[in-house]
């Protein structure tokens with residue numbers, strides 16, 4: 001029996017082991033030189049003036065939304081996202097207003113956003129689903145017309161772009177995840193990027209208990225300034241990244257482009273393989289987007305059947321995502337979103353990660369095709 005094929009898997013090697021060992025040998029594990037170097041390199045890569053490293057994308061979204069001052073205000077958001085993007089709105093005191101999605105990309109519907117803007121709308125959170133850009137031009141125009149902050153949830157989007165601009169760099173701020181399944185990982189970690197100096201400064205403060213000058217800088221200037229003389233102006237959180245994570249992040253950045261290239265190659269292979277299969281399709285690829293290809297989604301009516309079949313073939317799958325507006329905790333904000341309610345039942349993410357071999361991918365394609373042929377034979381018999 002062949003090994004089970006995982007759904008998502010990080011690419012890690014000797015470079016990551018060395019980065020961790022070097023950091024251990026340095027005896028500086030907290031936020032320090034590795035984190036600073038990672039922030040500088042990430043900002044340059046994404047093309048923003050600032051990057052602030054935190055311990056998750058959830059933390060980045062939470063602090064970013066606090067800076068957007070959404071307290072008591074409405075925040076438009078896609079229902080097709082990880083639950084923490086909605087939780088971050090509530091943690092920042094905002095009121096989530098769920099928007100429906102485009103059926104062929106699962107990205108937020110700009111038409112529905114426009115319909116749901118009210119005088120109390122303060123911000124929008126847009127998730128670049130699977131690393132494929134939302135339609136930024138009309139979104140940015142809508143936001144500018146109504147004075148809204150744009151928070152890009154680029155948790156899937158490391159290395160993805162919209163018309164040559166990197167995801168995360170176009171809104172007021174962008175939030176990235178380095179959780180273990182994402183395109184690059186630090187175990188857990190996140191980054192907030194922005195061109196806005198005041199947002200960057202406030203997030204730097206809030207991520208470490210509201211303290212106004214972090215340890216590393218104090219340590220460096222200890223001769224001229226007493227290191228314990230810091231101040232706290234507002235209560236913050238314990239959200240900063242540490243140097244072990246940042247060292248991993250730097251090593252992962254060396255691989256990011258090559259890894260994303262392999263992801264795109266695998267995605268293209270899936271597209272070709274499923275192009276002429278009756279009853280199964282993949283998400284649309286927009287001409288304005290170069291996707292980072294976080295996940296590969298197939299769509300079909302009998303999603304449950306395909307899940308069971310692939311599971312029996314030793315192939316892991318998952319559903320990204322159960323629409324947020326259907327969760328019990330978000331019931332006070334729920335609404336009817338017909339496209340999301342229909343489409344989430346038709347989607348299944350199938351294995352996609354850089355180290356997936358051609359042979360393993362052929363096994364996945366084979367299993368999907370076998371299922372589809374069985375299903376179409378049955379419908380012929382039934383018809």
Ligand SMILES: *Cc1c(COP(=O)(O)O)cnc(C)c1O
Nearest residue numbers: 056057058082085155177178179
């Ligand atoms: C993973 C994910 C997050 C949360 O990232 P963490 O780093 O785990 O906090 C947020 N939004 C989306 C769309 C995600 O997929």
